[in-house]
Amino acid sequence: MLSSDSIEHQLSLIDRSHPASERSTIQRAPRHVTRTRIPRTDISIKAVNHDNHKNADQLADLFRRCYGASYPAKEVYDPEHWYSPDNDCFNAELGHCMTSMVATHGNRIVAHMALRHEPHARRVEFLYPAIHPAYRKRVFEFCRLFWNTVTDLADRQKWELVYFYNVLAHPMWQLVANKCFDSVETAIIPNSTGAKSSFSRRQDSRSSFLVMYNIFNAQNASPRPFFAPREHREFIASQFESLGLLRIPGSNSAAPTFESSPEVAEKGISLQHKEGFGIYNAVIDPERLSRPEEIERCTAQLSHNQRQRCVLSIAIDNSNAPAVCEYATRTGYRFCGIQPLNYGRDRILYSKFDPESLSSVSLYSPHAKRLRDYIERSCREIGFPFH
Known part of the structure; x- marks a missing residue:
C-alpha cells in the first residue's frame, strides 16, 4: 500500500x-x-x-x-x-x-x-x-x-524539478533513473586523478558523478535566452531541448561589463561543499563579479586537492557569462555539462579532470554517451593541460 x-x-x-497568492498561479x-x-x-x-x-x-x-x-x-x-x-x-x-x-x-x-x-x-x-x-x-x-x-x-x-548526483561506480542507479524515472543526463563530473593523495586508483571511478534531471512543468516554462561560449551553444541548446525547455542563444557581441565594487565581488561567487561526495561548487553570478579573476581568489581558500574537486557553476542568463567561461578554460577548467534552473538560473558547469577518467566510466543511455563524447571532443579541440 x-x-x-x-x-x-x-x-x-x-x-x-x-x-x-503565488501558489495559486503555479x-x-x-x-x-x-x-x-x-x-x-x-x-x-x-x-x-x-x-x-x-x-x-x-x-x-x-x-x-x-x-x-x-x-x-x-x-x-x-x-x-x-x-x-x-x-x-x-x-x-x-x-x-x-x-x-x-x-x-x-x-x-x-x-x-x-x-x-x-x-x-x-x-x-x-x-x-x-x-x-x-x-x-x-x-x-x-x-x-x-x-x-x-x-x-x-x-x-x-x-519544479528533481535532480540526482548518480555515483557512477554503482551503475544500477543510473539504469533505475533511466528506466523508472525517465531522467535526463545533463552533466558528468569526472574524477580528478590529479588529486592522487585523496583517491586511490580503485576509488577513482567512485568519485565520478552523472547529474540527472526531471523537469515537471517544462511545457509551461517561458523561453529564455542563454549566453555561452560560441563553440558550446548548439550542444547546450540541444541539452535544454532534451528536457523540454526552450532556450535561445543570446548574442555575444557586447563587451563584458564587470562591476568594480568589492561589495559586488563578494556577492558574485560563493563556495558550497557537497557533503559526503568530496565536491566543492563555486556558484558564480557573472553580473556580480568585479572581474573573472575573482574565481581564483575565492577558490584559493581550498586546499590543492579540494581545488581539483571544485566545480564552477556559472549562470548563463547574463551576457558576461562567455567571458567568465573563457577565463575558466584558460585556467584549466573544462566544460562538463549544464544544470538547469539552479536556484532559478540556468548554469554551465566546468571542472578540472584528466580525460582518461571519462573513458573509464560506465554509462547506460545513448544520451549519456553522447554527452561524454561531446565533453571528450571539446577537450581534444582546445587541449587539456591538467593543473
Whole structure:
C-alpha cells in the first residue's frame, strides 16, 4: 500500500515557503508525468520516523549490506546520522529539509531513497539510494513505487524539478533513473586523478558523478535566452531541448561589463561543499563579479586537492557569462555539462579532470554517451593541460 501523506507532512515546508497568492498561479505537473500502474504488492512506501533508534540501525545496516564499505558518503554507515529525535524535517539545521522514503516488507526496511528540498525553492534532490541485496531482483518494482510517490508529491507541492548526483561506480542507479524515472543526463563530473593523495586508483571511478534531471512543468516554462561560449551553444541548446525547455542563444557581441565594487565581488561567487561526495561548487553570478579573476581568489581558500574537486557553476542568463567561461578554460577548467534552473538560473558547469577518467566510466543511455563524447571532443579541440 502506498502512503504519501506522511511524506507530504514532512515536506510541507516547500509549499509553505511560497505565499498563497503565488501558489495559486503555479502550474500543475504536466500530464505526461504520471503514476506508473503497479500490480498489488506486499511492499509499502512511507516516510521513515527519525526519532526511532530501530529505524536508524536498520538504515545503517541497509547501506552496509547494499554497498559494503564503498558508498562515498560515509555518514550513511553511522546510525546517529539517521537519528534526529527533535526534527520533523531531518537535517533542517543544515539549510535544507531531508525526508527518507523507505520501502518496507512487513517490519523490515528493504530499500531507501531520500528527498532533500531547498528552502524557498521548488527543487528537490534524490540522494542516498539503497536496496537490500535479498530484494535486488525487485529493484525496478520498488523504484516505480518510489516514483509514484514522488510524482504525487510533485503535483501537490508544485515542484519544479528533481535532480540526482548518480555515483557512477554503482551503475544500477543510473539504469533505475533511466528506466523508472525517465531522467535526463545533463552533466558528468569526472574524477580528478590529479588529486592522487585523496583517491586511490580503485576509488577513482567512485568519485565520478552523472547529474540527472526531471523537469515537471517544462511545457509551461517561458523561453529564455542563454549566453555561452560560441563553440558550446548548439550542444547546450540541444541539452535544454532534451528536457523540454526552450532556450535561445543570446548574442555575444557586447563587451563584458564587470562591476568594480568589492561589495559586488563578494556577492558574485560563493563556495558550497557537497557533503559526503568530496565536491566543492563555486556558484558564480557573472553580473556580480568585479572581474573573472575573482574565481581564483575565492577558490584559493581550498586546499590543492579540494581545488581539483571544485566545480564552477556559472549562470548563463547574463551576457558576461562567455567571458567568465573563457577565463575558466584558460585556467584549466573544462566544460562538463549544464544544470538547469539552479536556484532559478540556468548554469554551465566546468571542472578540472584528466580525460582518461571519462573513458573509464560506465554509462547506460545513448544520451549519456553522447554527452561524454561531446565533453571528450571539446577537450581534444582546445587541449587539456591538467593543473
